[in-house]
Amino acid sequence: MRLSRLFADEESTPYGLPNFDSTTAFVRAAASYLRGEQFPRLGMIHPKLAPLAKRVNGLSRETRAKIYTTGGANEGIDPDDLGEIDVERFREWVVDQYPERGYPAVIVGSSNGAAVHLAALLGVPFLPQTFLLPIRRSMGADEIREDVAWGAEHAPDFLENNPDVSLAQMHDPNQDRLMVRKLAYFRVKSRRLGEAYEEFLDTVLEPGGTIISLECEYDWPVVDVGDRHTFQLGGCGGLAPEEYYEGSETVAEFLRLQGTDRREWDVPEPDRRAPEAEWGFDPALREDLERAADERDYELRRLAFDDPRELSPFVADRYRDRYAARDRSVERLLVQSFALVEPWWTLRTGSVPYWTAFNTRSDVAHLEDYLERSDPYDEIRSTLFSHGMESAGLASIGEWKRVLSRARDEHGFVGVDEDEFPYDVETQVRYHDDLPDEIDARHPHPPAMAFDRFESIAEDVAEEYGLAWDRVD
Numbered sequence: 001m002r003l004s005r006l007f008a009d010e011e012s013t014p015y016g017l018p019n020f021d022s023t024t025a026f027v028r029a030a031a032s033y034l035r036g037e038q039f040p041r042l043g044m045i046h047p048k049l050a051p052l053a054k055r056v057n058g059l060s061r062e063t064r065a066k067i068y069t070t071g072g073a074n075e076g077i078d079p080d081d082l083g084e085i086d087v088e089r090f091r092e093w094v095v096d097q098y099p100e101r102g103y104p105a106v107i108v109g110s111s112n113g114a115a116v117h118l119a120a121l122l123g124v125p126f127l128p129q130t131f132l133l134p135i136r137r138s139m140g141a142d143e144i145r146e147d148v149a150w151g152a153e154h155a156p157d158f159l160e161n162n163p164d165v166s167l168a169q170m171h172d173p174n175q176d177r178l179m180v181r182k183l184a185y186f187r188v189k190s191r192r193l194g195e196a197y198e199e200f201l202d203t204v205l206e207p208g209g210t211i212i213s214l215e216c217e218y219d220w221p222v223v224d225v226g227d228r229h230t231f232q233l234g235g236c237g238g239l240a241p242e243e244y245y246e247g248s249e250t251v252a253e254f255l256r257l258q259g260t261d262r263r264e265w266d267v268p269e270p271d272r273r274a275p276e277a278e279w280g281f282d283p284a285l286r287e288d289l290e291r292a293a294d295e296r297d298y299e300l301r302r303l304a305f306d307d308p309r310e311l312s313p314f315v316a317d318r319y320r321d322r323y324a325a326r327d328r329s330v331e332r333l334l335v336q337s338f339a340l341v342e343p344w345w346t347l348r349t350g351s352v353p354y355w356t357a358f359n360t361r362s363d364v365a366h367l368e369d370y371l372e373r374s375d376p377y378d379e380i381r382s383t384l385f386s387h388g389m390e391s392a393g394l395a396s397i398g399e400w401k402r403v404l405s406r407a408r409d410e411h412g413f414v415g416v417d418e419d420e421f422p423y424d425v426e427t428q429v430r431y432h433d434d435l436p437d438e439i440d441a442r443h444p445h446p447p448a449m450a451f452d453r454f455e456s457i458a459e460d461v462a463e464e465y466g467l468a469w470d471r472v473d
Contacts, residue, residue, distance in 0.1 A: 017133075027094050103205060107126045167189075171233055171234075257390075302470040331408075359386070361399065
């Protein structure tokens, strides 16, 4: 039995699908809301163990870093099992999370935290294209070429058994430095709906209903390793793609602080740009969505954007409009970081959700840009994901405080130990437990927004947000 199964509060994931990944958390959060349930502790920690989890910050930072590393490694699979992994089991797990009832629409595509809140607003499921498959192996965080070779050796069995996916092997020696020492990151993207998703649409999508193809067009330089297999160095957040491949003063200083003699990473020259491993959309899936929609007379809409964080302002403002239409306050913003999303309490407290992809300066910049362009908020609070180390491009507590202080009245964090960030392991429990104490407003959960109303609004305003809302014929 995997160690993670002993701690999981939710129904266990199939072998190979980790609890710690963003996609898993997003599915659980969206499905919990549709079931009328809260989403505590990322669905990972049993309630009886929550008091223990709230005492982890008393351990040394070195010990907490080891917890991150070993905790992730415990969810990795044996590389000898790669040929037995069937991604269809992952899709079956996804649809099993949702109530089986009629829906006017279903969101299918890019993994995105703002999409969780959009799904909650519309009362519809979110079916992700991308899954993380972590594989156990030991390797230095800066041994890039070695990881490319490792992937080339071990990926073929997996790809042969899963002809309907593409594989974006990802290695981030900056933000995932603690994890890549013990794990290879295979991010797999469905190029077809697959039997489970297709049967789910047949079962729950109302006649004439809409499939929303959620397409994040964010891309990244990649090395072509094999058929349907690319290698990506780095990921969205603290460093620009070019810094990973070409180096920079920031990279050199980061590596110096890690105690290595390197001042840049030795990596093969990238061959091209491809959909980013964690957030990007493989457009091959849209072709299968077109087929399914045509065969069943569904509507197919394409909601597309360039950066994963660009969906957040659009979704936030839809909540603001929804609250205003129901004579509620529209002055409370709840910023939710990476996997620390909670749609149930967002609506219960009458908060406007704004999602940040991670905890970096670029995330601060996106939030600040939104606040500059929107009507002021009286209250702004934020969760803040901790990843166990001071990576290059990390925004400090002071930088987060500065942008949160744009609130006209109250501002601050939810579930954050400011003195321990980014080593704040306890935030994975406290982000949920502290919400009722930090925000004392209570509202009944509103009915789902009528989908035809949403369609009309999206047609009118999507372009203002830099989004595409297109009918696919």
